[in-house]
Amino acid sequence: MLRPPRHRVSRTVQVRFSVRETPGVTVGAPAGRGPLPYGVDGVARRTAQRALSEAGRGYLGGHVELRAPRGLAPHLLQRATDRAVALAVAATLHGAPPTTRIRLRT
Numbered sequence: 001m002l003r004p005p006r007h008r009v010s011r012t013v014q015v016r017f018s019v020r021e022t023p024g025v026t027v028g029a030p031a032g033r034g035p036l037p038y039g040v041d042g043v044a045r046r047t048a049q050r051a052l053s054e055a056g057r058g059y060l061g062g063h064v065e066l067r068a069p070r071g072l073a074p075h076l077l078q079r080a081t082d083r084a085v086a087l088a089v090a091a092t093l094h095g096a097p098p099t100t101r102i103r104l105r106t
Helices: 037-056 074-093
Strands: 013-020 024-028 060-066 099-103
Touching: 013 037, 024 074, 037 060, 037 074, 060 074, 074 099
Parallel strands: 024 060
Antiparallel strands: 013 060, 013 099
16 A cells, blocks of 8 residues: 655755845845744844844844744754854855855754
């Protein structure tokens, strides 16, 4: 007997960062995705501000577009968000593609 197909839960945090000339960082999900889970928007905002400051670009701001999976442990999701945002900010400041993906290990 065949089993029905299993729907896999996405285990990837995807972040896209764009630099703006005005100070402050905004965080949002792509259109139609709803609110971000577990308060990861606050984690993303603080991480982006810290990464800009550490790079000597604290006078800049930006926008973080974040895709985060639901149904995972909050601490795993927050840690992956922290890493992905820091990498996306660094990549953007160095001229690399601004999109970063972090695969969660559970």
